[in-house]
Amino acid sequence: MELYEAIHGRRSVRRFLPDPIERAILDRIVDAAIWAPSGGNAQTWRFVVVTEPERIARLRTVSPGLLGDPPVVIAVCQDIDEARAKGSTLGETFLAPVDSAMAAQNLILAAYAEGLGTCVIASFHARAVGRLLGLPERVETVLLVSVGRPAESPSPPPRRTDGVIHFEAFHG
Amino acid sequence: MDRATLERKVFDLVGYMVTSGRNLIDETPMYGPFRLVDAASRLIDILEQEGIASARLSTLRKRIDAGKYAVMGDPEEFVRYLDAVVDGVVDHIDSGTSEGGEASRTST
Numbered sequence: 001m002e003l004y005e006a007i008h009g010r011r012s013v014r015r016f017l018p019d020p021i022e023r024a025i026l027d028r029i030v031d032a033a034i035w036a037p038s039g040g041n042a043q044t045w046r047f048v049v050v051t052e053p054e055r056i057a058r059l060r061t062v063s064p065g066l067l068g069d070p071p072v073v074i075a076v077c078q079d080i081d082e083a084r085a086k087g088s089t090l091g092e093t094f095l096a097p098v099d100s101a102m103a104a105q106n107l108i109l110a111a112y113a114e115g116l117g118t119c120v121i122a123s124f125h126a127r128a129v130g131r132l133l134g135l136p137e138r139v140e141t142v143l144l145v146s147v148g149r150p151a152e153s154p155s156p157p158p159r160r161t162d163g164v165i166h167f168e169a170f171h172g
Numbered sequence: 173m174d175r176a177t178l179e180r181k182v183f184d185l186v187g188y189m190v191t192s193g194r195n196l197i198d199e200t201p202m203y204g205p206f207r208l209v210d211a212a213s214r215l216i217d218i219l220e221q222e223g224i225a226s227a228r229l230s231t232l233r234k235r236i237d238a239g240k241y242a243v244m245g246d247p248e249e250f251v252r253y254l255d256a257v258v259d260g261v262v263d264h265i266d267s268g269t270s271e272g273g274e275a276s277r278t279s280t
Contacts, residue, residue, distance in 0.1 A: 012244070014241065057184065060184065060188070061183070061184045061187030061188065061191070062187055062191045063191070064188055064191055064192040064195060064207055067210075123195050123199060123203070124191075124195070125191050125194060125195060128191070154241075157244065157245030157246065158245070158246075
């Protein structure tokens with residue numbers, strides 16, 4: 001798939017078909033995630049791929065942003081101790097979430113190229129999700145990504161252009 | 173629906189509401205009304221699965237679900253949608269006893 005087609009065609013999907021997703025596809029999209037850039041090449045992200053329906057149901061209970069019934073949820077996490085060790089305060093407080101976002105972007109574009117729908121979710125209780133996923137204390141969930149075959153084709157929300165993009169210097 | 177399944181669904185809904193209560197302290201203010209109407213929709217869904225259904229509750233649920241994601245894209249449309257949902261409540265406020273919309277319970 002051509003890159004711009006994926007960028008413009010991807011939507012946040014909140015209704016999914018129950019079909020399971022093949023392990024090979026999940027391997028490919030998570031591999032795409034780890035090819036994202038990371039500050040100082042720290043690569044302190046961690047990914048937990050959840051496919052067990054019961055575990056996903058438990059995640060939903062403490063994740064208000066996890067809408068619909070996706071067959072897969074991927075937790076994009078950070079080893080905060082390692083991020084701090086590699087990047088000091090900047091690594092812990094800024095690079096770790098930014099790196100997670102860049103990895104998530106790779107992941108959702110790769111998923112779209114595989115014919116899957118996704119939704120990036122920040123509305124969850126991080127400590128509760130950590131307990132349900134068995135995360136060690138040093139690993140924190142930054143984002144959840146729901147993944148599945150889409151059962152809807154949402155229209156794109158309008159994109160603001162006025163005053164958003166500036167060349168050479170900020171105008172106005 | 174057996175009692176264990178019903179309890180699980182209610183537990184999930186309560187978890188959704190409680191976690192929303194905590195998270196909304198830090199989230200986009202507009203997500204507050206979204207979580208409320210979404211919780212209402214989920215409650216009606218549970219009742220329908222339990223065999224407790226009425227025409228007006230079903231209509232409300234459909235109206236809620238039809239427009240709730242406007243919150244993500246167009247806040248002004250979302251406000252108009254919420255007004256329309258409330259209008260729907262008023263439209264049916266008397267129909268529980270006088271227009272054949274009384275809640276019925278069917279065995280499941």
